[in-house]
Amino acid sequence: GYAFKGTSVLSFRDKQYRNDQYFFLTDWSGGKYCSPGIEGSRSVGLLAATWAAMVTIGRQGYLNYAREIFETAYAMQDIVRSHPELRLMGTPTFCFSFTSDAFDIYHVNDFMRQRGWRFNGQQYPNSIHMAVTRPQTQPGLVEAFAADLAEAVPYAVEHADEAPASGAIYGGVVGGLTDEADGFIKMVMADMMDRHQAIPG
Template sequence: MSNSPEDPLSPAALKILNDLDLLRANDIRWRDGKAFSLTYCASDDARHLSETAYRMFSHENALNVAAFPSLKNMQQEVLEFVMQLLEAPPSGAGFMTSGGTESLILVVYSALQRAIALRGSERPLNERFNVVLPSSAHAALEKGCTYFNIESRRVPVRSDWRADEQAMIAACDDNTILVVCSAPQYPQGVVDPMELIGNEALRRNISFHIDACMGGMLLPFLAPPHLPWNFSVPGVTSMSVDLHKYGYTAKGAGVIVYANKELRQHQTFFTDNWLGGMYGSSGILGTKSGGPIASSWAMVKYFGVDGYRNLALTARKVALQIARHIDAIPELVLRAEPDTTLLCIGAKDPQSLSIFAVARALRANGWYVDEQTPPDSMHLTVNVVHENRVDEFVSDLKVAVAHSLKIPSNDEKGNTPLPYGSV
Protein backbone atom coordinates (compact mmCIF):
# COMPACT_ATOMS: atom_id res chain seq x y z
CA MET A 1 0.00 0.00 0.00
CA SER A 2 1.50 3.29 -1.08
CA ASN A 3 1.37 6.43 1.04
CA SER A 4 0.86 4.37 4.19
CA PRO A 5 0.97 6.03 7.62
CA GLU A 6 4.43 4.49 8.06
CA ASP A 7 5.94 6.37 5.10
CA PRO A 8 8.48 8.94 6.34
CA LEU A 9 7.40 12.55 6.23
CA SER A 10 9.54 15.52 5.28
CA PRO A 11 10.62 17.96 8.02
CA ALA A 12 8.20 20.53 6.63
CA ALA A 13 5.32 18.07 6.83
CA LEU A 14 6.26 17.05 10.38
CA LYS A 15 6.27 20.71 11.43
CA ILE A 16 2.78 21.18 10.02
CA LEU A 17 1.55 18.13 11.94
CA ASN A 18 3.10 19.52 15.10
CA ASP A 19 1.33 22.83 14.46
CA LEU A 20 -1.96 20.94 14.12
CA ASP A 21 -1.35 19.30 17.49
CA LEU A 22 -0.81 22.71 19.01
CA LEU A 23 -4.00 24.06 17.42
CA ARG A 24 -6.15 21.43 19.10
CA ALA A 25 -4.62 21.92 22.54
CA ASN A 26 -7.79 23.62 23.79
CA ASP A 27 -10.25 21.21 22.14
CA ILE A 28 -12.47 19.02 24.29
CA ARG A 29 -10.78 15.93 25.74
CA TRP A 30 -12.88 13.26 24.12
CA ARG A 31 -10.20 10.58 23.84
CA ASP A 32 -9.88 10.30 27.61
CA GLY A 33 -13.60 10.28 28.32
CA LYS A 34 -14.19 13.86 29.46
CA ALA A 35 -16.66 14.81 26.72
CA PHE A 36 -20.35 13.91 26.99
CA SER A 37 -21.23 15.25 23.55
CA LEU A 38 -20.22 15.34 19.87
CA THR A 39 -17.74 12.43 19.90
CA TYR A 40 -17.84 8.67 20.48
CA CYS A 41 -14.96 6.32 21.22
CA ALA A 42 -15.19 2.56 21.79
CA SER A 43 -11.51 1.74 22.28
CA ASP A 44 -8.07 2.78 21.07
CA ASP A 45 -7.87 -0.31 18.86
CA ALA A 46 -11.21 0.39 17.21
CA ARG A 47 -10.38 4.06 16.75
CA HIS A 48 -7.04 3.26 15.12
CA LEU A 49 -8.71 0.79 12.77
CA SER A 50 -11.42 3.30 11.90
CA GLU A 51 -8.90 6.05 11.22
CA THR A 52 -6.66 3.78 9.14
CA ALA A 53 -9.57 2.55 7.02
CA TYR A 54 -10.69 6.14 6.52
CA ARG A 55 -7.20 7.18 5.46
CA MET A 56 -6.94 4.32 2.96
CA PHE A 57 -10.02 5.55 1.08
CA SER A 58 -10.01 9.26 1.91
CA HIS A 59 -9.28 10.31 -1.68
CA GLU A 60 -11.62 7.85 -3.39
CA ASN A 61 -14.78 9.57 -4.61
CA ALA A 62 -18.18 7.97 -3.95
CA LEU A 63 -19.80 10.31 -6.48
CA ASN A 64 -19.18 7.58 -9.06
CA VAL A 65 -19.08 4.07 -7.61
CA ALA A 66 -18.62 2.64 -11.10
CA ALA A 67 -15.09 4.03 -10.90
CA PHE A 68 -14.70 2.74 -7.33
CA PRO A 69 -16.64 -0.54 -7.09
CA SER A 70 -15.03 -1.16 -3.69
CA LEU A 71 -17.09 1.72 -2.28
CA LYS A 72 -20.29 0.33 -3.79
CA ASN A 73 -19.64 -3.08 -2.27
CA MET A 74 -18.75 -1.67 1.15
CA GLN A 75 -21.79 0.60 1.20
CA GLN A 76 -24.08 -2.31 0.35
CA GLU A 77 -22.63 -4.51 3.09
CA VAL A 78 -23.02 -1.72 5.65
CA LEU A 79 -26.62 -1.13 4.55
CA GLU A 80 -27.45 -4.82 4.82
CA PHE A 81 -26.01 -4.92 8.34
CA VAL A 82 -28.04 -1.90 9.46
CA MET A 83 -31.23 -3.11 7.77
CA GLN A 84 -30.96 -6.35 9.73
CA LEU A 85 -30.75 -4.38 12.98
CA LEU A 86 -33.78 -2.27 12.01
CA GLU A 87 -35.86 -5.32 11.00
CA ALA A 88 -36.33 -3.78 7.57
CA PRO A 89 -38.50 -5.80 5.17
CA PRO A 90 -36.82 -7.86 2.43
CA SER A 91 -37.77 -5.08 0.02
CA GLY A 92 -35.81 -2.52 2.07
CA ALA A 93 -33.29 -0.27 0.32
CA GLY A 94 -31.19 2.70 1.26
CA PHE A 95 -28.11 4.86 0.91
CA MET A 96 -25.29 6.00 3.13
CA THR A 97 -25.26 9.71 3.96
CA SER A 98 -22.91 12.12 5.71
CA GLY A 99 -24.94 11.77 8.92
CA GLY A 100 -28.21 12.60 10.58
CA THR A 101 -28.65 16.13 9.28
CA GLU A 102 -28.29 15.11 5.65
CA SER A 103 -30.50 12.07 6.29
CA LEU A 104 -33.31 14.17 7.76
CA ILE A 105 -33.12 16.82 5.06
CA LEU A 106 -33.37 14.02 2.49
CA VAL A 107 -36.34 12.53 4.35
CA VAL A 108 -38.17 15.85 3.97
CA TYR A 109 -37.14 16.10 0.32
CA SER A 110 -38.19 12.55 -0.56
CA ALA A 111 -41.53 13.00 1.22
CA LEU A 112 -42.09 16.16 -0.81
CA GLN A 113 -41.23 14.42 -4.09
CA ARG A 114 -43.46 11.49 -3.19
CA ALA A 115 -46.35 13.83 -2.38
CA ILE A 116 -45.93 15.65 -5.68
CA ALA A 117 -45.87 12.33 -7.53
CA LEU A 118 -48.98 11.08 -5.71
CA ARG A 119 -51.01 14.29 -5.74
CA GLY A 120 -49.79 16.16 -8.76
CA SER A 121 -51.82 19.36 -9.02
CA GLU A 122 -54.27 18.39 -6.26
CA ARG A 123 -52.61 20.70 -3.71
CA PRO A 124 -54.67 23.91 -3.33
CA LEU A 125 -52.98 27.04 -4.59
CA ASN A 126 -51.37 29.36 -2.03
CA GLU A 127 -51.06 26.59 0.56
CA ARG A 128 -47.90 24.87 1.66
CA PHE A 129 -47.25 21.24 2.35
CA ASN A 130 -46.56 20.52 6.02
CA VAL A 131 -44.59 18.11 8.19
CA VAL A 132 -46.08 17.05 11.54
CA LEU A 133 -43.52 16.35 14.23
CA PRO A 134 -43.22 16.51 18.02
CA SER A 135 -41.57 19.53 19.62
CA SER A 136 -38.67 17.24 20.60
CA ALA A 137 -37.78 16.13 17.05
CA HIS A 138 -34.32 17.08 15.78
CA ALA A 139 -33.59 20.59 14.50
CA ALA A 140 -32.33 19.19 11.18
CA LEU A 141 -35.97 18.54 10.24
CA GLU A 142 -36.55 22.25 10.72
CA LYS A 143 -33.65 22.89 8.37
CA GLY A 144 -35.19 20.61 5.74
CA CYS A 145 -38.56 22.34 6.00
CA THR A 146 -36.87 25.73 5.67
CA TYR A 147 -34.86 24.65 2.62
CA PHE A 148 -37.95 23.36 0.76
CA ASN A 149 -40.50 25.96 1.95
CA ILE A 150 -42.56 23.44 3.90
CA GLU A 151 -44.48 24.25 7.07
CA SER A 152 -42.97 22.69 10.18
CA ARG A 153 -46.00 21.81 12.30
CA ARG A 154 -44.60 21.23 15.80
CA VAL A 155 -46.85 19.44 18.32
CA PRO A 156 -46.10 19.78 22.06
CA VAL A 157 -44.92 16.60 23.75
CA ARG A 158 -46.66 15.00 26.72
CA SER A 159 -45.59 15.63 30.31
CA ASP A 160 -43.26 12.61 30.03
CA TRP A 161 -41.52 14.25 27.03
CA ARG A 162 -42.86 11.65 24.57
CA ALA A 163 -44.81 12.43 21.41
CA ASP A 164 -48.53 13.01 21.89
CA GLU A 165 -49.91 10.61 19.28
CA GLN A 166 -53.51 11.84 19.35
CA ALA A 167 -52.43 15.47 19.05
CA MET A 168 -50.10 14.64 16.17
CA ILE A 169 -52.86 12.78 14.35
CA ALA A 170 -55.17 15.76 14.89
CA ALA A 171 -52.50 18.07 13.44
CA CYS A 172 -52.44 16.18 10.13
CA ASP A 173 -54.49 17.47 7.22
CA ASP A 174 -54.70 17.07 3.46
CA ASN A 175 -51.41 18.92 3.00
CA THR A 176 -49.43 16.77 5.43
CA ILE A 177 -46.69 14.94 3.56
CA LEU A 178 -44.65 13.53 6.46
CA VAL A 179 -44.97 12.61 10.13
CA VAL A 180 -41.92 11.95 12.28
CA CYS A 181 -41.18 10.13 15.53
CA SER A 182 -37.83 9.68 17.29
CA ALA A 183 -36.12 6.63 18.74
CA PRO A 184 -35.05 8.20 20.99
CA GLN A 185 -35.56 11.94 20.84
CA TYR A 186 -32.34 13.74 21.70
CA PRO A 187 -33.29 16.32 24.36
CA GLN A 188 -34.66 14.00 27.08
CA GLY A 189 -33.63 10.62 25.69
CA VAL A 190 -37.01 8.87 25.47
CA VAL A 191 -38.54 6.87 22.61
CA ASP A 192 -41.76 8.24 21.15
CA PRO A 193 -44.90 6.09 21.04
CA MET A 194 -45.61 5.53 17.37
CA GLU A 195 -48.03 2.71 16.57
CA LEU A 196 -51.16 4.91 16.41
CA ILE A 197 -49.30 7.43 14.27
CA GLY A 198 -48.03 4.66 12.01
CA ASN A 199 -51.50 3.24 11.47
CA GLU A 200 -52.88 6.71 10.68
CA ALA A 201 -50.02 7.44 8.26
CA LEU A 202 -50.67 4.11 6.56
CA ARG A 203 -54.40 4.81 6.30
CA ARG A 204 -53.83 8.27 4.83
CA ASN A 205 -50.82 7.29 2.68
CA ILE A 206 -48.54 9.83 4.41
CA SER A 207 -44.80 9.22 4.63
CA PHE A 208 -43.78 8.19 8.16
CA HIS A 209 -40.16 8.49 9.29
CA ILE A 210 -38.52 7.20 12.46
CA ASP A 211 -35.42 9.18 13.37
CA ALA A 212 -33.14 6.60 15.01
CA CYS A 213 -29.94 8.56 14.45
CA MET A 214 -29.20 8.30 18.18
CA GLY A 215 -30.72 4.90 18.91
CA GLY A 216 -30.33 2.83 15.77
CA MET A 217 -27.19 1.07 17.01
CA LEU A 218 -28.48 0.80 20.61
CA LEU A 219 -32.17 -0.11 20.59
CA PRO A 220 -31.72 -3.44 18.75
CA PHE A 221 -30.09 -4.61 21.99
CA LEU A 222 -31.81 -2.44 24.61
CA ALA A 223 -35.45 -1.99 23.61
CA PRO A 224 -37.95 -4.01 25.67
CA PRO A 225 -40.72 -5.82 23.75
CA HIS A 226 -43.32 -3.22 24.75
CA LEU A 227 -41.33 -0.39 23.10
CA PRO A 228 -41.82 -0.62 19.31
CA TRP A 229 -39.36 1.56 17.46
CA ASN A 230 -38.40 0.10 14.06
CA PHE A 231 -39.85 -1.23 10.80
CA SER A 232 -42.10 -3.56 12.80
CA VAL A 233 -44.27 -0.47 13.43
CA PRO A 234 -47.07 -0.23 10.83
CA GLY A 235 -46.75 2.43 8.17
CA VAL A 236 -43.03 3.19 8.51
CA THR A 237 -41.67 4.35 5.17
CA SER A 238 -38.11 5.24 6.26
CA MET A 239 -35.62 5.27 9.14
CA SER A 240 -32.30 7.03 9.71
CA VAL A 241 -29.31 5.83 11.74
CA ASP A 242 -26.00 7.53 12.47
CA LEU A 243 -23.01 5.21 12.35
CA HIS A 244 -20.63 7.91 13.60
CA LYS A 245 -22.46 7.90 16.91
CA TYR A 246 -22.94 4.49 18.52
CA GLY A 247 -21.51 2.70 15.48
CA TYR A 248 -18.20 4.31 16.55
CA THR A 249 -17.11 5.09 12.98
CA ALA A 250 -15.23 8.15 11.78
CA LYS A 251 -17.34 11.26 11.34
CA GLY A 252 -19.47 11.66 8.25
CA ALA A 253 -21.31 8.32 8.26
CA GLY A 254 -25.07 7.86 8.38
CA VAL A 255 -27.65 5.58 6.81
CA ILE A 256 -31.17 6.16 5.55
CA VAL A 257 -33.28 3.07 4.90
CA TYR A 258 -36.59 3.00 3.02
CA ALA A 259 -39.20 0.26 3.12
CA ASN A 260 -38.69 -0.35 -0.60
CA LYS A 261 -36.86 0.91 -3.68
CA GLU A 262 -39.90 2.80 -4.94
CA LEU A 263 -39.79 5.01 -1.85
CA ARG A 264 -36.02 5.37 -2.15
CA GLN A 265 -36.21 6.67 -5.72
CA HIS A 266 -37.78 9.92 -4.49
CA GLN A 267 -34.46 10.76 -2.80
CA THR A 268 -32.31 10.47 -5.92
CA PHE A 269 -31.53 13.26 -8.36
CA PHE A 270 -30.76 13.01 -12.08
CA THR A 271 -30.28 15.64 -14.76
CA ASP A 272 -28.75 16.03 -18.20
CA ASN A 273 -29.73 19.71 -18.42
CA TRP A 274 -26.19 20.99 -18.80
CA LEU A 275 -23.26 20.43 -21.17
CA GLY A 276 -21.60 17.70 -19.09
CA GLY A 277 -23.89 14.73 -19.73
CA MET A 278 -25.95 12.71 -17.28
CA TYR A 279 -25.41 13.61 -13.62
CA GLY A 280 -26.86 11.54 -10.81
CA SER A 281 -26.62 11.77 -7.04
CA SER A 282 -28.13 9.81 -4.16
CA GLY A 283 -28.01 12.70 -1.72
CA ILE A 284 -27.17 16.34 -1.16
CA LEU A 285 -23.45 15.91 -1.62
CA GLY A 286 -21.86 15.34 -4.99
CA THR A 287 -18.26 14.48 -4.30
CA LYS A 288 -18.06 12.25 -1.23
CA SER A 289 -14.91 10.91 0.34
CA GLY A 290 -14.76 7.13 0.51
CA GLY A 291 -13.29 7.48 3.99
CA PRO A 292 -16.54 7.34 5.99
CA ILE A 293 -17.76 4.36 3.96
CA ALA A 294 -14.52 2.44 4.55
CA SER A 295 -14.50 3.36 8.23
CA SER A 296 -18.09 2.14 8.60
CA TRP A 297 -17.36 -1.10 6.80
CA ALA A 298 -14.32 -1.70 9.01
CA MET A 299 -16.28 -1.07 12.22
CA VAL A 300 -19.13 -3.35 11.15
CA LYS A 301 -16.64 -6.13 10.41
CA TYR A 302 -14.68 -5.44 13.62
CA PHE A 303 -17.61 -5.42 16.05
CA GLY A 304 -20.35 -7.41 14.34
CA VAL A 305 -23.71 -7.91 16.04
CA ASP A 306 -22.23 -9.39 19.22
CA GLY A 307 -19.69 -6.60 19.56
CA TYR A 308 -22.30 -3.89 19.15
CA ARG A 309 -24.53 -5.66 21.66
CA ASN A 310 -21.73 -5.58 24.24
CA LEU A 311 -21.04 -1.91 23.52
CA ALA A 312 -24.72 -1.00 23.86
CA LEU A 313 -25.11 -2.88 27.13
CA THR A 314 -21.96 -1.30 28.55
CA ALA A 315 -22.99 2.23 27.57
CA ARG A 316 -26.43 1.62 29.06
CA LYS A 317 -24.91 0.35 32.31
CA VAL A 318 -22.70 3.43 32.59
CA ALA A 319 -25.62 5.77 31.83
CA LEU A 320 -27.73 4.18 34.56
CA GLN A 321 -24.85 4.39 37.04
CA ILE A 322 -24.61 8.13 36.43
CA ALA A 323 -28.41 8.46 36.55
CA ARG A 324 -28.58 6.86 40.00
CA HIS A 325 -25.84 9.18 41.26
CA ILE A 326 -27.82 12.16 39.96
CA ASP A 327 -30.90 10.90 41.80
CA ALA A 328 -28.85 11.07 45.00
CA ILE A 329 -27.83 14.73 44.56
CA PRO A 330 -30.59 16.76 46.27
CA GLU A 331 -30.24 19.85 44.07
CA LEU A 332 -30.56 17.97 40.76
CA VAL A 333 -33.37 16.17 38.98
CA LEU A 334 -33.28 13.70 36.09
CA ARG A 335 -35.91 14.95 33.67
CA ALA A 336 -36.69 11.48 32.32
CA GLU A 337 -35.65 7.90 32.92
CA PRO A 338 -33.59 7.25 29.79
CA ASP A 339 -34.61 4.61 27.26
CA THR A 340 -31.03 4.40 25.98
CA THR A 341 -27.96 6.36 27.08
CA LEU A 342 -28.99 10.03 27.01
CA LEU A 343 -29.36 11.89 30.30
CA CYS A 344 -31.15 15.22 30.74
CA ILE A 345 -30.50 16.95 34.07
CA GLY A 346 -32.19 19.97 35.58
CA ALA A 347 -32.06 21.96 38.78
CA LYS A 348 -34.70 20.88 41.29
CA ASP A 349 -35.08 24.53 42.32
CA PRO A 350 -34.10 26.81 39.41
CA GLN A 351 -34.51 29.84 41.68
CA SER A 352 -31.54 28.78 43.80
CA LEU A 353 -29.42 26.94 41.23
CA SER A 354 -28.66 27.63 37.57
CA ILE A 355 -28.00 24.35 35.80
CA PHE A 356 -26.00 26.31 33.22
CA ALA A 357 -23.68 27.51 35.98
CA VAL A 358 -23.15 23.85 36.90
CA ALA A 359 -22.31 23.06 33.27
CA ARG A 360 -19.81 25.96 33.10
CA ALA A 361 -18.15 24.80 36.34
CA LEU A 362 -17.76 21.33 34.85
CA ARG A 363 -16.26 22.80 31.70
CA ALA A 364 -13.79 24.78 33.77
CA ASN A 365 -12.71 21.44 35.23
CA GLY A 366 -12.12 19.87 31.81
CA TRP A 367 -15.51 18.22 31.20
CA TYR A 368 -17.72 18.97 28.21
CA VAL A 369 -21.50 18.78 28.55
CA ASP A 370 -24.32 20.23 26.47
CA GLU A 371 -26.72 22.92 27.62
CA GLN A 372 -30.27 23.06 26.31
CA THR A 373 -33.61 24.79 26.79
CA PRO A 374 -36.57 24.68 27.25
CA PRO A 375 -36.52 23.74 30.04
CA ASP A 376 -33.05 24.76 31.25
CA SER A 377 -31.10 21.51 31.30
CA MET A 378 -27.69 19.89 31.09
CA HIS A 379 -27.36 16.99 28.67
CA LEU A 380 -25.05 13.97 28.72
CA THR A 381 -24.52 11.57 25.83
CA VAL A 382 -22.96 8.56 27.53
CA ASN A 383 -20.89 5.95 25.71
CA VAL A 384 -18.36 3.27 26.60
CA VAL A 385 -15.45 5.72 26.83
CA HIS A 386 -17.00 6.95 30.09
CA GLU A 387 -16.95 3.55 31.79
CA ASN A 388 -13.93 4.33 33.96
CA ARG A 389 -14.81 7.99 34.52
CA VAL A 390 -18.06 7.69 36.48
CA ASP A 391 -16.67 8.26 39.98
CA GLU A 392 -14.49 11.17 38.88
CA PHE A 393 -17.35 12.81 37.00
CA VAL A 394 -19.81 12.44 39.86
CA SER A 395 -17.28 13.87 42.31
CA ASP A 396 -16.65 16.88 40.06
CA LEU A 397 -20.39 17.28 39.49
CA LYS A 398 -21.01 17.58 43.22
CA VAL A 399 -18.28 20.20 43.48
CA ALA A 400 -19.78 22.08 40.51
CA VAL A 401 -23.20 22.10 42.17
CA ALA A 402 -21.77 23.40 45.45
CA HIS A 403 -19.84 26.11 43.59
CA SER A 404 -22.86 27.13 41.51
CA LEU A 405 -25.13 27.52 44.54
CA LYS A 406 -23.02 30.56 45.40
CA ILE A 407 -23.80 32.21 42.05
CA PRO A 408 -27.05 34.25 41.90
CA SER A 409 -29.60 32.27 39.89
CA ASN A 410 -30.58 35.43 37.99
CA ASP A 411 -27.02 36.06 36.80
CA GLU A 412 -27.57 36.75 33.08
CA LYS A 413 -24.22 35.37 31.94
CA GLY A 414 -24.73 32.12 33.80
CA ASN A 415 -28.33 31.72 32.68
CA THR A 416 -27.81 31.85 28.91
CA PRO A 417 -27.27 28.39 27.37
CA LEU A 418 -24.39 27.78 25.01
CA PRO A 419 -25.57 26.63 21.56
CA TYR A 420 -25.65 22.98 20.53
CA GLY A 421 -24.51 23.93 17.04
CA SER A 422 -22.69 27.08 15.97
CA VAL A 423 -21.86 28.93 12.76
Protein backbone atom coordinates in the same frame (compact mmCIF):
# COMPACT_ATOMS: atom_id res chain seq x y z
CA GLY B 1 -20.49 1.62 13.96
CA TYR B 2 -17.34 3.44 15.20
CA ALA B 3 -16.44 4.46 11.65
CA PHE B 4 -16.23 7.79 9.82
CA LYS B 5 -19.30 9.98 9.37
CA GLY B 6 -20.98 9.79 6.01
CA THR B 7 -21.32 6.01 5.83
CA SER B 8 -24.84 5.60 7.16
CA VAL B 9 -27.27 3.40 5.25
CA LEU B 10 -30.89 4.30 4.62
CA SER B 11 -33.02 1.31 3.62
CA PHE B 12 -36.46 1.55 2.05
CA ARG B 13 -39.20 -1.06 2.24
CA ASP B 14 -40.73 0.19 -1.02
CA LYS B 15 -38.76 1.17 -4.15
CA GLN B 16 -41.06 4.10 -4.89
CA TYR B 17 -39.90 5.86 -1.71
CA ARG B 18 -36.26 5.29 -2.60
CA ASN B 19 -36.78 6.90 -5.99
CA ASP B 20 -37.83 10.14 -4.28
CA GLN B 21 -34.28 10.69 -3.01
CA TYR B 22 -32.67 10.47 -6.47
CA PHE B 23 -31.12 13.64 -7.85
CA PHE B 24 -31.48 14.40 -11.57
CA LEU B 25 -29.90 17.19 -13.62
CA THR B 26 -30.94 16.85 -17.24
CA ASP B 27 -29.87 20.29 -18.52
CA TRP B 28 -26.29 20.22 -17.22
CA SER B 29 -23.62 21.37 -19.71
CA GLY B 30 -21.73 18.14 -19.04
CA GLY B 31 -24.64 15.96 -20.09
CA LYS B 32 -27.41 14.15 -18.29
CA TYR B 33 -26.59 13.50 -14.62
CA CYS B 34 -28.22 11.50 -11.87
CA SER B 35 -27.07 10.26 -8.48
CA PRO B 36 -28.62 8.42 -5.52
CA GLY B 37 -28.80 11.70 -3.61
CA ILE B 38 -28.04 15.41 -3.96
CA GLU B 39 -24.52 14.92 -2.58
CA GLY B 40 -23.42 13.02 -5.70
CA SER B 41 -20.77 10.32 -5.60
CA ARG B 42 -19.15 9.13 -2.39
CA SER B 43 -15.77 7.58 -1.72
CA VAL B 44 -15.86 3.81 -1.38
CA GLY B 45 -13.00 4.20 1.10
CA LEU B 46 -15.48 5.34 3.76
CA LEU B 47 -17.59 2.24 3.16
CA ALA B 48 -14.53 -0.01 3.30
CA ALA B 49 -13.45 1.57 6.60
CA THR B 50 -16.93 1.05 8.03
CA TRP B 51 -16.97 -2.58 6.90
CA ALA B 52 -13.54 -3.14 8.50
CA ALA B 53 -14.67 -1.57 11.78
CA MET B 54 -17.83 -3.67 11.92
CA VAL B 55 -16.02 -6.91 11.10
CA THR B 56 -13.30 -6.17 13.66
CA ILE B 57 -15.67 -5.26 16.50
CA GLY B 58 -18.26 -7.91 15.69
CA ARG B 59 -21.75 -8.42 17.09
CA GLN B 60 -20.52 -9.32 20.58
CA GLY B 61 -18.20 -6.32 20.62
CA TYR B 62 -21.07 -3.96 19.85
CA LEU B 63 -23.22 -5.61 22.52
CA ASN B 64 -20.41 -5.18 25.05
CA TYR B 65 -19.98 -1.51 24.10
CA ALA B 66 -23.73 -0.91 24.42
CA ARG B 67 -23.88 -2.61 27.83
CA GLU B 68 -20.97 -0.53 29.15
CA ILE B 69 -22.51 2.69 27.80
CA PHE B 70 -25.95 2.04 29.30
CA GLU B 71 -24.53 0.92 32.66
CA THR B 72 -22.42 4.09 32.82
CA ALA B 73 -25.30 6.35 31.78
CA TYR B 74 -27.68 4.86 34.34
CA ALA B 75 -25.05 5.15 37.09
CA MET B 76 -24.51 8.82 36.23
CA GLN B 77 -28.27 9.43 36.23
CA ASP B 78 -28.55 7.85 39.68
CA ILE B 79 -25.90 10.29 40.87
CA VAL B 80 -27.95 13.21 39.52
CA ARG B 81 -31.08 11.84 41.23
CA SER B 82 -29.20 11.66 44.55
CA HIS B 83 -29.19 15.47 44.71
CA PRO B 84 -32.63 16.87 45.68
CA GLU B 85 -31.72 20.21 44.07
CA LEU B 86 -31.39 18.55 40.65
CA ARG B 87 -34.11 17.18 38.40
CA LEU B 88 -33.53 14.67 35.61
CA MET B 89 -35.51 15.49 32.47
CA GLY B 90 -37.81 12.73 31.21
CA THR B 91 -36.88 9.05 31.22
CA PRO B 92 -33.53 9.02 29.42
CA THR B 93 -31.29 6.19 28.27
CA PHE B 94 -27.68 6.98 27.31
CA CYS B 95 -28.29 10.69 26.63
CA PHE B 96 -29.55 12.52 29.71
CA SER B 97 -30.40 16.09 30.60
CA PHE B 98 -30.96 17.68 33.99
CA THR B 99 -32.04 21.01 35.42
CA SER B 100 -32.72 22.63 38.78
CA ASP B 101 -35.65 24.45 40.35
CA ALA B 102 -33.39 25.77 43.13
CA PHE B 103 -30.78 27.67 41.07
CA ASP B 104 -29.62 28.33 37.51
CA ILE B 105 -28.27 24.98 36.31
CA TYR B 106 -25.55 26.76 34.34
CA HIS B 107 -23.77 27.37 37.65
CA VAL B 108 -23.30 23.60 37.84
CA ASN B 109 -22.01 23.71 34.27
CA ASP B 110 -19.54 26.48 35.18
CA PHE B 111 -18.12 24.45 38.07
CA MET B 112 -17.97 21.18 36.14
CA ARG B 113 -16.09 22.86 33.30
CA GLN B 114 -13.34 23.75 35.74
CA ARG B 115 -13.03 20.02 36.44
CA GLY B 116 -12.81 19.13 32.75
CA TRP B 117 -16.43 18.14 32.09
CA ARG B 118 -18.15 19.31 28.91
CA PHE B 119 -21.95 19.46 29.03
CA ASN B 120 -24.07 21.05 26.31
CA GLY B 121 -26.40 23.81 27.49
CA GLN B 122 -30.07 23.63 26.56
CA GLN B 123 -33.09 25.88 27.06
CA TYR B 124 -36.87 25.70 27.61
CA PRO B 125 -36.12 25.02 30.45
CA ASN B 126 -32.47 25.79 31.08
CA SER B 127 -30.69 22.46 31.43
CA ILE B 128 -27.43 20.69 30.62
CA HIS B 129 -27.06 17.36 28.90
CA MET B 130 -24.53 14.67 28.16
CA ALA B 131 -24.49 11.82 25.65
CA VAL B 132 -22.58 8.90 27.17
CA THR B 133 -20.34 7.16 24.65
CA ARG B 134 -17.36 4.82 24.94
CA PRO B 135 -14.89 7.41 26.33
CA GLN B 136 -17.15 7.85 29.37
CA THR B 137 -17.04 4.10 30.16
CA GLN B 138 -13.44 4.28 31.35
CA PRO B 139 -12.77 3.03 34.92
CA GLY B 140 -13.14 5.70 37.59
CA LEU B 141 -15.16 8.15 35.50
CA VAL B 142 -18.47 7.57 37.29
CA GLU B 143 -16.77 8.05 40.65
CA ALA B 144 -15.14 11.27 39.43
CA PHE B 145 -18.52 12.50 38.18
CA ALA B 146 -20.06 11.80 41.59
CA ALA B 147 -17.28 13.63 43.44
CA ASP B 148 -17.31 16.67 41.15
CA LEU B 149 -21.10 16.97 41.08
CA ALA B 150 -21.15 16.78 44.89
CA GLU B 151 -19.04 19.95 44.90
CA ALA B 152 -20.84 21.60 41.96
CA VAL B 153 -24.25 21.63 43.66
CA PRO B 154 -23.10 23.58 46.77
CA TYR B 155 -21.21 25.93 44.43
CA ALA B 156 -24.44 26.57 42.50
CA VAL B 157 -26.37 27.19 45.73
CA GLU B 158 -23.71 29.61 46.93
CA HIS B 159 -23.73 31.55 43.64
CA ALA B 160 -27.49 31.42 43.02
CA ASP B 161 -27.81 35.22 43.12
CA GLU B 162 -25.14 35.69 40.45
CA ALA B 163 -25.33 35.30 36.68
CA PRO B 164 -23.62 32.15 35.40
CA ALA B 165 -20.81 32.40 32.87
CA SER B 166 -22.17 29.69 30.58
CA GLY B 167 -25.51 29.27 28.81
CA ALA B 168 -27.30 27.40 26.03
CA ILE B 169 -24.90 27.52 23.10
CA TYR B 170 -25.06 25.00 20.29
CA GLY B 171 -23.97 25.26 16.68
CA GLY B 172 -22.58 28.75 17.25
CA VAL B 173 -25.92 30.23 18.30
CA VAL B 174 -26.55 31.58 21.79
CA GLY B 175 -29.81 30.58 23.44
CA GLY B 176 -32.04 32.72 25.59
CA LEU B 177 -34.36 34.09 22.89
CA THR B 178 -38.04 33.27 23.14
CA ASP B 179 -39.62 30.71 20.86
CA GLU B 180 -41.78 33.52 19.41
CA ALA B 181 -38.63 34.89 17.78
CA ASP B 182 -38.26 31.80 15.59
CA GLY B 183 -38.03 33.75 12.32
CA PHE B 184 -35.33 36.02 13.68
CA ILE B 185 -33.41 33.07 15.12
CA LYS B 186 -33.46 31.29 11.75
CA MET B 187 -32.27 34.47 10.01
CA VAL B 188 -29.31 34.77 12.40
CA MET B 189 -28.48 31.08 11.97
CA ALA B 190 -28.69 31.39 8.17
CA ASP B 191 -26.34 34.38 8.30
CA MET B 192 -23.90 32.36 10.41
CA MET B 193 -24.03 29.49 7.89
CA ASP B 194 -23.53 31.93 4.99
CA ARG B 195 -20.41 33.29 6.65
CA HIS B 196 -19.05 29.78 7.30
CA GLN B 197 -19.66 28.73 3.70
CA ALA B 198 -18.41 31.93 2.04
CA ILE B 199 -15.21 32.04 0.02
CA PRO B 200 -12.69 34.47 1.61
CA GLY B 201 -11.97 37.66 -0.26
